[in-house]
Amino acid sequence: MRNAVRIALTAAIIGGIAALPGLALAEVNAANSPASTSRPFKTTAVARFDTPWAIAFLPDGRMLVTEKGGQLFLVTPAGAKSEVSGVPRVQAGGQNGLLDIAASPGFARDGLIYFSYVEPSVGGGTLALARAGLKEASGKAGLDDLAVIWRASPKGGGGQPGGIIAFAPDGRHLFLSSGDRMEPETAQNTETNRGKILRLNLDGTAPADNPMAAQGGVQAEIWSLGHRNPYGLAFAPDGSLWENEMGPRGGDELNLIRRGANYGWPIVSNGDNYSGVPIPRHRTRPEFEAPVIYWTPIIAPAGLAFYSGKLFPQWRGSAFIGALRGEALMRIAFDSKDGARQADRWEMGARIRDVAVDRDGAIWLIEDASDGHLLRLTPAK
Template identity: 45%
Template sequence: MTKLRLVSALLFTAAFSMASCSEASNRKTETGQSYETEPFSIETKGQFAEPWALALEPGSGRLFITERGGNIQFFDPSNNRLGSVEQGVPEVDYGGQGGLGDFAFAPDYEQTGLIYLSWAEAGDRDTRGAVVGRGKLVCEQPDSCAIDKLTVIWRQTPKVTGRGHYSHRIAFSPDGRYLFISSGERQKQEPAQDISNNLGTIVRLLPDGSPAPDNPFADKGGVSAQIWSYGHRNVLGLQFDSAGQLWDLEHGPAGGDELNLVQKGKNYGWPLVSGGDHYDGKPIPDPSTRPDLQKAAISWTPVIAPGDFIFYSGKLWRDWEGEALIANLKTKSISRISVQDPDNAKELARYSFDNRLRDIIETKDGSLWVIEDGEDGRLLHLTPAK
């Protein structure tokens, strides 16, 4: 993070702390103000350059925000202060959909200080691919942190040309034993059906990055031993529900965005079938033509272009317990989804916002934080409308 950006951020924080949040009007969106969109009261808490991921620090409640260009900032809701990770952030291959990606705290973070990051890494001959690294977060000053000994523990294989469909979302199993990573098919399509590579897959690893020993293709060795499921396109959401089931949220082509219950060894069909068609209009067989392939829990045409999602606890919006809340890019909205029937999920409501939404998290008190997409993406705090 440059000194100029840090100074600007700190000046914003000072201005915000003095701003009155009274007299809020519906849909008022100026930075530092409050507004409402049913059923939320919303406060803006800062602006960020192409933010990609939000992560909630255990214990402190600070929010860490990755910016695709290669910066990491954090916001402390207890005092409205901004800070940054000044050292140890990796060099990223920025461009297209690539750059700095996800941020996750290790299940034992409060004891070890370990964090996980994903990013796009350059390779030879104009190739690139996603990687995940692990290091220790050290915060010796209130407004400044560093990452110590960041080491790459996983790579997309092989690296290919282009700058799309990295996916690289990170999720830990509820028991903390396994690390799951979404690996996009990098807009190459066919590799998603070839388990000799890990493009178009969700991989299941031990926390050190080695393949989990009982993965479905462990007997094949090599990269195949990492794979948990395959036939995926571009997975930008990866979450466990309260029952310990893993779900993914992925982009279709021209139609066919999907929410999937992810199961061991299953084939999710891309590019053999889709709820949408190719961007040039060429048709793709409908999923109903291949009952041997895994069916989506819900599919969207027209697309919502989802960012990340959560399963909500029900603490503040009590009727939403166990439902999925999706931050949408294309529709500039939050979708609320019932997954009570995993084979037939239902969209119950869609709440409109002013801008594209990239990520969403829930904090300990049940309130929501959402980050917008784009060059001046705002951090929004959502509480129940009054």
């Protein structure tokens, strides 16, 4: 369908069980639901960065912002920036570089931060996860006792690194997205941790109760598989884990992540290969988990955040997704168990890389550009 955004609402299927009630396939035509230029929020540019990638809030209201080239900044809500020293060298280029960042669940006590990056290695850069203390003295900030606690296997790779961090609600585990590095077949290979969502202990080791823990090695880390390019990962208020990923030529996805589930890439997709060669659709292979929402044409979804703040009470429980190709901010509403719909799509005029919510309920965005703005969204009235 020309100029159409196809949003498919499907039930999650595990091992061939029947579709859940109340969820059906729907198609929304972009002509009837275009991106809106009328926004119910005021947008304030707070600071500028060189290709920023991720935002992480600290308990005191300040934030950490990464730049793809390898710089890390401590930023006040008013936009004052100070560079954090001690960041390891990264391999920057294309989709690779310094990626996500997150404060430890116990940051107020331990002062630890976690961040993902592509480190230089033979055959392309290797996705890595590091942990370090954030130390401040004499008005300067730096990383202390830095340790790489996880590396992708095998080393090297192309683009599509993933690298998004989400801590479990109980603070005992972290989940990490790992992209297929432009080698699609690796997403189905359990002897690699590419194309997977991983569940790790806070020290980077594999938990004993993971789905394939008894297999040991890389397999012990895997929580779900069959992912392509996962750039959004977040827990909803009800404790469920959601992920968004970029499809190929069509078929961007929003997925409910289930323990041990296989999401089908590259065997199935709601998009096609860049060459135009079709890929079988999810409906043809019910043994694979289908997306709850998919977008064709693509929006190139990036950051994902759930809202539970006070400034926009009407949006509590909604999720927000930044769109790179779509240059928009999407709001996703959840209408029933496992069901979702695109409720709003606001035109932002820039590629939106990450989305975060502060303790007061303001929504923050960063633009994916060499002169990208850090934006604060508050109610229009």
